[in-house]
Amino acid sequence: MIRPDAPVLLEIRDLHARVEDKAILKGVNLTIRAGEIHAVMGRNGSGKSTLSKVLAGHPAYTVTGGSVTYRGDNLLELDPEQRARIGVFLGFQYPVEIPGVSNLEFLRVATNARRTEQGHEELDTFAFEDLVRERLKVVQMDPAFLDRSVNEGFSGGEKKRNEILQMALLEPLVAILDETDSGLDIDALRIVAGGVNQLANADNATLLITHYQRLLDAITPDYVHVMAAGRILRTGGKELALELEQRGYDWVDQELAALAAEVA
Amino acid sequence: MVASTSTRQLWVEPWLAALPAPAGELGPVQQRGRAALARTPLPAARAEEWRFTDLSLLAQLPVASVAAAVERPLPAPQPGALRLHWNGREDPLQGVELPAGLQALTPTDLAQGLGHTLAATGCEQHWPVELNQACAERVLALRVASRQRVNLELISAAGEGLQPLRLLLLLEEKAELDLSQLVSAEAAGLHSLVVEVHLARSARLQHGLVAFGRSDAALLAHLAIEQEPESQVSLSQVVAGWGLARLEPRVVQVDGGAHTILRGLQVVDGQQIADTHSQLEFRGPEGQLDQLHKAVAAGQGRSVFNGAVRVPREAQRTNAAQLSRTLLLSDRARIDTKPELEIVADDVKCAHGATVSSLQTDELFYLQSRGIGADQAAGLLQRAFCEEVLRDLPAAARAWCPLERLLEARA
Numbered sequence: 001m002i003r004p005d006a007p008v009l010l011e012i013r014d015l016h017a018r019v020e021d022k023a024i025l026k027g028v029n030l031t032i033r034a035g036e037i038h039a040v041m042g043r044n045g046s047g048k049s050t051l052s053k054v055l056a057g058h059p060a061y062t063v064t065g066g067s068v069t070y071r072g073d074n075l076l077e078l079d080p081e082q083r084a085r086i087g088v089f090l091g092f093q094y095p096v097e098i099p100g101v102s103n104l105e106f107l108r109v110a111t112n113a114r115r116t117e118q119g120h121e122e123l124d125t126f127a128f129e130d131l132v133r134e135r136l137k138v139v140q141m142d143p144a145f146l147d148r149s150v151n152e153g154f155s156g157g158e159k160k161r162n163e164i165l166q167m168a169l170l171e172p173l174v175a176i177l178d179e180t181d182s183g184l185d186i187d188a189l190r191i192v193a194g195g196v197n198q199l200a201n202a203d204n205a206t207l208l209i210t211h212y213q214r215l216l217d218a219i220t221p222d223y224v225h226v227m228a229a230g231r232i233l234r235t236g237g238k239e240l241a242l243e244l245e246q247r248g249y250d251w252v253d254q255e256l257a258a259l260a261a262e263v264a
Numbered sequence: 265m266v267a268s269t270s271t272r273q274l275w276v277e278p279w280l281a282a283l284p285a286p287a288g289e290l291g292p293v294q295q296r297g298r299a300a301l302a303r304t305p306l307p308a309a310r311a312e313e314w315r316f317t318d319l320s321l322l323a324q325l326p327v328a329s330v331a332a333a334v335e336r337p338l339p340a341p342q343p344g345a346l347r348l349h350w351n352g353r354e355d356p357l358q359g360v361e362l363p364a365g366l367q368a369l370t371p372t373d374l375a376q377g378l379g380h381t382l383a384a385t386g387c388e389q390h391w392p393v394e395l396n397q398a399c400a401e402r403v404l405a406l407r408v409a410s411r412q413r414v415n416l417e418l419i420s421a422a423g424e425g426l427q428p429l430r431l432l433l434l435l436e437e438k439a440e441l442d443l444s445q446l447v448s449a450e451a452a453g454l455h456s457l458v459v460e461v462h463l464a465r466s467a468r469l470q471h472g473l474v475a476f477g478r479s480d481a482a483l484l485a486h487l488a489i490e491q492e493p494e495s496q497v498s499l500s501q502v503v504a505g506w507g508l509a510r511l512e513p514r515v516v517q518v519d520g521g522a523h524t525i526l527r528g529l530q531v532v533d534g535q536q537i538a539d540t541h542s543q544l545e546f547r548g549p550e551g552q553l554d555q556l557h558k559a560v561a562a563g564q565g566r567s568v569f570n571g572a573v574r575v576p577r578e579a580q581r582t583n584a585a586q587l588s589r590t591l592l593l594s595d596r597a598r599i600d601t602k603p604e605l606e607i608v609a610d611d612v613k614c615a616h617g618a619t620v621s622s623l624q625t626d627e628l629f630y631l632q633s634r635g636i637g638a639d640q641a642a643g644l645l646q647r648a649f650c651e652e653v654l655r656d657l658p659a660a661a662r663a664w665c666p667l668e669r670l671l672e673a674r675a
Contacts, residue, residue, distance in 0.1 A: 056629075057633070058629055060625070079632070079638070080629060081632040081633075081634075081635050081637050081638065081641075083633075084635035090633050092633075095630070096624075096626050096629075098630070098645070098648060099652065100648025100650075100651040100652055101648045106631070106634070106636075106644070109640070109644075110636055113634070113636055150630075170634065
């Protein structure tokens with residue numbers, strides 16, 4: 001939902017970042033207001049996933065220029081855990097398996113870290129179980145998954161549902177979902193997208209990173225951005241995603257070549 | 265083996281001289297052990313199996329023994345379990361009513377059984393075993409009767425000086441024993457443990473040894489097990505915080521066809537050394553081994569693992585898997601890990617592997633990205649690493665909260 005007067009949650013200005021010695025982001029600009037759903041599309045290697053990891057604070061990526069403000073504060077100077085606590089959430093493309101750490105305990109510790117930051121009381125084991133059982137419904141997840149180790153032996157669809165469950169518990173203000181649709185069959189996609197739709201409201205915002213139009217059939221974006229060579233090349237409404245689906249990404253190469261020619 | 269003269273002079277000789285004359289039911293064993301120690305030098309680094317494990321801490325230990333008690337409160341015994349406090353001097357069975365199915369061995373049985381499994385597993389002349397034999401005054405010798413199930417807890421506080429403990433267990437056909445054993449070092453000393461277990465056909469043993477040390481204490485433990493066919497053994501050792509710990513679980517499947525599960529977890533920090541030399545020998549076909557050894561090495565700690573698996577020609581269709589995993593928390597810690605597979609039979613499955621890694625960046629980041637602080641995330645991952653071994657301990661040993669103590673030992 002687009003409301004021009006809604007508060008800006010995330011403001012990315014001329015963001016440059018590299019991994020090891022390779023420059024990946026080369027001047028990303030993006031403004032996200034409360035209530036909005038944004039989709040970033042682009043080919044492999046265009047910088048989409050890097051953008052998500054830089055926003056979450058992955059240590060392998062170095063910001064070399066530009067700024068990111070979250071509700072007016074400099075996001076880039078915060079540790080990853082602090083970003084999560086104040087309401088920035090990254091849904092992983094490949095959720096990490098952590099054998100030996102119980103999913104339930106992990107979810108409880110994470111939820112309490114966020115609650116403490118918000119000035120709420122920590123939940124004890126019983127109160128948390130009540131909460132988590134209610135939130136499981138968002139992604140139609142079997143409570144048996146709570147007793148397993150974090151993501152261990154989960155199918156692709158189960159891992160993604162577990163990501164959305166975490167989102168449902170942490171109630172972020174900005175949720176960045178990195179290729180949440182990858183590896184999902186139609187049913188799992190429907191459930192995961194349904195979860196995202198249920199959680200979206202006028203106070204929060206969602207940034208979907210995806211390859212394919214099909215996720216955007218299930219979650220309607222307010223804005224679609226096409227990313228290439230570390231920048232957002234074009235921004236439009238949901239019709240831009242349909243255009244990409246029909247025309248493919250070849251026109252992106254042509255525009256990039258034209259840009260390069262202009263610079264030269 | 266080459267003598268380490270200075271350590272021997274400093275420690276073994278005066279200490280041997282201070283022992284009372286051989287006496288009691290173990291008199292002949294003591295004589296034998298003392299004679300062996302008098303002619304066998306302390307193992308030194310030039311002997312392959314002691315290459316990485318420096319025994320010089322022993323020379324710093326007091327000679328005179330002072331008994332101790334476990335200082336930390338323990339949870340109540342498990343329902344139906346027999347808890348014995350065992351210090352190697354007093355008779356732990358004094359005034360205790362043994363549960364159905366558990367009997368003390370008769371002197372005749374003891375004379376027949378003592379040393380049998382040590383010999384069968386080829387360690388009766390190992391220096392730590394001779395040391396135990398030289399000074400142990402008592403042996404706790406028990407039999408679990410056929411088709412009976414017994415749950416036993418043994419609690420030992422390691423006091424000052426040398427504390428020898430010797431245990432002999434005979435499990436009759438289809439007998440089942442859960443044995444949880446706690447060793448807690450309460451002073452500077454050497455804790456010497458020799459365990460022999462013989463399992464008759466279809467018997468089952470679940471043994472968990474949890475040993476918490478301190479930097480001025482040493483643990484030398486031999487766990488020798490003989491398995492008849494169709495018996496099952498699960499042997500787990502969790503050791504942390506010892507200046508020096510050397511564990512030698514040695515299992516022989518006398519006719520193959522048995523199932524052995526070995527689990528080990530050792531934690532070292534500071535200047536500590538923990539060394540596990542395990543050996544499993546299949547003397548018949550269709551034996552199974554599932555072995556997982558883990559180590560957490562921090563500070564300048566040193567962790568050694570040597571896992572020998574012997575599969576002679578008669579041990580066809582053996583199925584053995586061994587994995588050694590080390591979590592390296594410091595770039596000054598040292599790891600030596602080595603599988604030692606000796607396979608002559610041609611129709612066998614013997615898998616082995618070893619990994620050494622630090623905390624995984626991706627795992628840490630995943631936890632941090634959910635609001636969990638870096639230190640807490642590292643703690644969760646360390647706990648998870650340990651948990652894989654701890655969950656195989658018998659219930660009583662698990663209730664001793666080994667995880668909290670392990671993390672404390674690291675703090």
